[in-house]
Amino acid sequence: MTQENAPHILILGGGYVGMYTALGLQKKLGPGQARITVVDPRSYMTYQPFLPEASAGSLEPRHVVVPLRRVLRRCHVITGRVTSIAHADKRVTVAPEEGEPYELTYDTLVLALGSIPRTLPIPGLADNGIGFKQVEEAIALRNHVLDRLDIAASTTDEHARRRALTFVFVGGGFAGAEALGELENMAQYARKRYYPQIGAREMRWVLVDAADHILPEVGAEMGVYTVEELSKRGIEIRLKTFLESCENGHVVLSKGRPFDADTIVWTAGVKANPVLTESDVPLDGRGRVSCTPELRVTGLDDAWSAGDNAAVPDLTADDPDAVCAPNAQHAVRQAKLLAKNIAATLKGKQPKAYRHKYVGSVASLGLYRGVAHVYGVKVKGFPAWFMHRTYHMSKMPTFNRKARVVVDWTMALLFRREVVTLGRMRMPREEFRRAATTKH
Template sequence: MTHILIVGGGYVGMYTAIRLQRKLRAGEATVTVVDPQPNMTYQPFLPEAAAGSVEPRHVVVPLRRALPGCTVVTGKVTGIDHERKVATVVPAEGLPTSMPYDVLVMAAGSVARTLPIPGLAESGIGFATVGEAIYLRNHVLSRLDVASSTPERKQRALTFVVVGGGYAGVEVFGELEDMARYAMRVHKGLSPSDMRWVLVEAADRVLPEISPAMSDYTIRRLTKRGMEVKLGTKLVSMADGHVELSDGTSFDADTVVWTAGVKANPLAMRSGMPIDFRGRLICTETLQARGLQGVWGAGDSAAVPDLSGAGALCSPSAQHAVRQAKVLADNIIASMRGGKLKPYRHKHVGSVASLGLHKGVAQVYGIRLRGWPAWLMHRAYHWSRVPTTGRKLRVLLDWLTVLLSRREIVSLGQIQDPRRDWEVVVRETAHTLARNSQTQ
């Protein structure tokens, strides 16, 4: 049987595998999905997970449950030798292994695009995984506790910086401020005016995917809440918690969230495959890798022509990834059966963004929405795209719970280092026993 190897279990990888297992004939092919994580994360809901509106476990989909007809390998593909048609897979534990294939799907996605900024590696907080969303929520709530208990650290603890004005940056900026403002109700001696929220964006606008008018509206809504938006500004340093910006501003902050863009996974480049200037696998309109027989690509790590005319290439977005996966799976099956391949062509639906609970902006099919209607549109659109019926139901119940009861503001900071208290007790016991033995 033909062996189809899918590198990556994100949008493209999972949706391609789902369609393949549904449309392949019995005994026609086997499908293997390799990803470092055993689940797929629905990233548009990470800001709501960080703010407590959605349970973090409900924004991830276990790959083995979604793909019962496929083999799922928890590991990382570190190299590909396409001449031999062999991929090198490093499992979560154990030695690297060689995995042969007949058809290869490059769906490794993207990684965070970072810069050599002093202090970023030591103190910066990423925002691409559910683990980072949980950590960020606990961290922000812990800063409120520090501000309440240690007045001399209040200003630093209550200063929050988000770098990057794209969808992820703006949404986590608005959602977390909304959550922190609500949580302050239980902190005597603190008020929302004590907080300082700063959004840093190197470009001259936020949310470049929507119209300039809607972008300006977003900034006005954020600044009306007392939040600062610094356009045309870069983060220069954050060493030892001291933030320095290119406009000359400097201040201390315990929280700096980095959402300043992504770049293609470097796997294609390391494997000697044809890539564009951004490191993306160069593909044709039928999603085949240029010049490579049996290699396909889609999503953030692929440079796919945009036949709609919106641009030369498709932008890295969930909209494209989910739609490309459908065409990709169909074309793989068509190529195996000698059929005709279909070019990827799409109609742009629009863009939606949340700015906090009951606040948002949306531009869908040319219609512009603001405030509550836009927020509802944001939730309705992304809810419809959440994989599996079970996850849809769980997310809906989460929203209903928040609507009918108070928002949860408990910080579970201990999960960041669950063994810390245990290690302290063990060390103290050992020290006490050693001291007693010396006195006897």
């Protein structure tokens, strides 16, 4: 069979599931056995567990992303956004960065579109909030926090100073707690060494969550420890509290007095990519692709799915209706099995069911601080932080990126943390525009 006549496998999404599925398929299938296409709005995969360290300067942001074209050498990579899926016709519509949308046909479909932030219609959130799911957001947030320190140290306006030094994080899961912990740690480091004009108690860090506990993934006891640890650092923990409004940076919570803040970070959960609703594949009640234990889309032999956008039955749970949680631990393992199962079916073999008992979670709360609940063992402090780094370094794709991450950590031990802000990068033409419009 020639390359042109080989079955076309179309993978929608280049995140962890999409990239690892494509990587597995290009290893298991020869050029004459399949053509593989990957479609994603970005030309790289982001390893999200390392975003907090990238935002705090412990890791170079480029080292937490993997270029798709570099690792998927036998795949066709398209940088574009999927806008609709018509599986009955085996056709999807792709909108590229520039130019008109076009259609792609396929023989086998892999839905690995992942998730997007789950937001609420809160006044001011769209204009003033920032997410924490992509490397661009991590870089922007780091620059923004350091830029606020510059402003606070340079202004004589007390209201502007208080507003600049107030940082609000909404959502007490992994993303919120880790991002806040790392950035607060970085900001305090910068303040002590480079901003003598800012007092120790002037910075205000607030974590808001609607639940009565944070970090539910590590268990109630470790969640309580996390609250105590963050509170010792002067961080305000607002539990059973909702963000009601943040128009023009004026933060109104369901409890307590309103206040102003220049920094509002939204990490309150995720939802399956909404483009799935523009498809004819079966979805569950939460908009995720309904799957069999073999990672096949329910009722379809030529469509597969895994990761955050998939409802995969959890065969290790007591509840027969339980599905796997949308986390990195399941995504890592599902992606590898997905590649094996697709390759097996193309060779006339039977796919295997996904079965993985959740072993626990680890979380970093800043340099040398962390919590973990693994195999029933509860760990906190430096050992948990070290477990977090070790586990995620082992799961970082490609030896190249693993090596770069280790080098970054080693350099951080030998030299002081970089706390320079490149916030002006968001408007790189501003100085040139001023020069060009100045009267001569």
